Amino acid sequence: MTQAGASAPATAGPPVPVDASVRAQRAWALLDEVLDPEVPALSLRDLGIVRGVADEGDALAVVLTPTYSGCPATEAIARSVVEALEAAGLGPVRVTLQRAPAWSTDWISDAGRRKLRDYGIAPPGPVDPAAGAPVRLVRRAAPAATVACPRCGSAQTERLSAFGSTACKALYRCLACREPFEHFKPI
């Protein structure tokens, strides 16, 4: 990245190259208002999936990284980026999908984590560096890693299901306030 700029990326992931042109800077600001269709508490920037914005003259080039291989929202997200930027007169827009490096929940911004919690979804913890180790055998009765309840903050929670309403979430229940909640899985 050659410039910092007032809207320097605040994502936790690798630096996002946003060129210094007015067009790219405006687009970068606007992308903080384009929401993830499946977790509409988060903007695409909060999620950390915008990986580059550049004014290439004939088009504004936006690089996105998909979250999950099978995420059904990927195409919808690409479309909403084009629509939002073209509506603001920044088009034509060219979106490219970039697989490497693979997206990680570690790239979700601090603001994004706050918004998730306010929305009732427990944010992901850091990705476990031992995730590549052989299978962890988890006995039914064994306590799983603690996920704090986003409503009451209690650490007394239990996992109901490893997979939730979308591939990126798991379903939990708080044993203190008895409310169910979703957890954004670290990946």
Add this chain to the structure above:
Amino acid sequence: MTASIQIDRSPAQQYLLRLGDTCLILGQRLGEWCGHAPIIEEDIALTNMALDLVGQARAVLTHAGRAQGYDEDQLAFLRDERDFFNPTLVELPNALGGHARPGPGDFALTVLRNFLVATLLKGLWTRLCESSDAELAAIAAKALKEARYHQQHAADWVLRLGDGTDESHRRMQAALDQLWRYVPELFEADAVDEAAAAGGLGPRWADLQADWRAQVDEVLAEAGLTPPADSSFRSTGRRGVHTEHMGYILAEMQQLQRAYPGGAW
């Protein structure tokens, strides 16, 4: 009906199609559970894993097809049975002989197969992160994260049911007895794998066997399950020679695109 496409059967293409077809066909099988799993949490889990697998298949088939001028849909929907290279294990129905319960299948067999295949794919994706093919390496880095969750989830179930009640143990052991004969095919060395290893495209599947077996044995032992004795039977799906089940799964998967070529919605 739309005519089938002719594919390039070079070793590198077959290597990619083996991987993509493994994901595609298992994803299709898991999709059969949609709305039918024993509990809603598992309905969601099985279909979420199906979604991951179909997403991985899309990426691999798109990549494989680029060299041949085909897109992911053409490769999925317009290939004939002999041009699919998934191992037989993933095309088997969700229940095998003797299963007489209503619904799409046997949950024990389904989760055990998921465990065997997720352990294989986790090992494969790990090695493919180092592929000389940069696009394949990028697909692998993403898919590996997903395969870890699949393996963990399936292993939890193998443990719970294997080490559960007498009935759950009996049914999990029966599933193991039924599926084990399809395992040796996964690790058979052949010219396709040899070429991939020589060119740096990816590992021989045979090279994954020791690590696979160690992980599988650990979980089976903990679950109180015993693999049956090895038999001389060899399935041949990875060579494109499939069981009678493959035609049915392709008929269901391909029917719409064959009847309404290029149909979209």
